[in-house]
Amino acid sequence: MLELDKIHCGDNCDLLGQLPRECIDLVVTSPPYDDLRTYGGHSWDFFGVAWQLKRVLKPGGVIVWVVADATKDGSETGSSMEQALHFKRLGLNLHDTMIYEKSKAHVFDPRQHRYKHTAEFMFVVSKGKPRVFNPIMDLPVVNSGVVHKVRQRLPDGSIRSDRTVTLGDWQARGAVWVYEGGVGHSTKDAIAFEHPAIFPDALASDHIATWSNPGDLVLDPFSGSGTTAKAAKELGRRFLGLEINPEYCAIAERRIAQETLELEAV
Known part of the structure; x- marks a missing residue:
């Protein structure tokens, strides 16, 4: 079993393989999608991660999978929905298809012949009926x-x-769910912006509050800047963060350590 309340640096499939079956209450994550960012050149195995997440998720546990699609050669890839349907093929429930809407205006380019994308999917996948639901x-x-x-x-x-x-x-x-995105809006923590693609602190906090209770174990297999881990800690949950890029691991560890110092100062 991996040490809890820590960011572990390494391949997420390898690290997930070190966890026992049915030990995770909630997963909140936003994996790399459609090569929209390079993330240091690291690749990942969706099918391996999906299988491992099903293995480690407790009955009644929930996965929040935040993704979007790129447009290539004039067509959206559709990879987001393909991933959601694969979770169903693994025997999990597609409990809800939610939307993360970015409230800040985006520049419209009529040459693209489409409306500007200002939202992402938040697929809520569950192993059976969710054990916890604390509606906001x-x-x-x-x-x-x-x-x-x-x-x-x-x-x-x-x-x-x-x-x-x-x-x-x-x-x-x-x-x-509507949140402000971008520099200065997703978070007030300047350290987080050393990562190229963060999602709002409030998004992670709201899902953690909704689908888990204090003391539950929350996992992010694509920890990035540590947003999920930080939110889980603030809400009294245990956490595990997995991240392959050593630079991002360092960012996440600094954010979590910074929070600890702030709490101790109070």
Whole structure:
């Protein structure tokens, strides 16, 4: 078993092979996709990683797989959906297809003959029914306390309207999560920007809060700048980060050590 609460530097398939079966509660990761970044020239084996993740995931565990597609020769690659469907072929559930929308405006280039891509997939894959679901209730309800009649269209076309619900003060957000991206927005931690492709701290934190409980073990097999590991630590989870690039391992370790010093100072 690998040492917990640490970034391990090496090939992720080799490192995953050192973990026992069904030991991981949650995976939150964004793997390299479609050669949009070089990441120091390192390659990786999707099929090997996918098989290993199924092996180490606990029953009821969840994988959050954040990916997008490149456009090559006028066509999107579709590799994101192919990966999601492969997880299904391995016997896992495609529990939800969520969207990470980047709120900052992007320059539109009419020569591309398509709208600018401003979103990525967040595939939520599970081994059976997710064991944990802590929905983020951050949408205020205007008519709080009002009894609302629930209307549901049935398969035969008829409408069921015999149920009611009393609206609370807050309701859960939808499956499209919006975050600011880019330098100065994804994180306030300047060390992270030494990595060429980071995702927002809040994205990792929100998924960890949703699909795990304090004390659970969270894994990122493409640790990069250590965003998932840092968020897991802040939320009281154990963590494992795997990263093949020694420079990125050093970045992640510095971020986690920096956080420790900040907590000790408080």
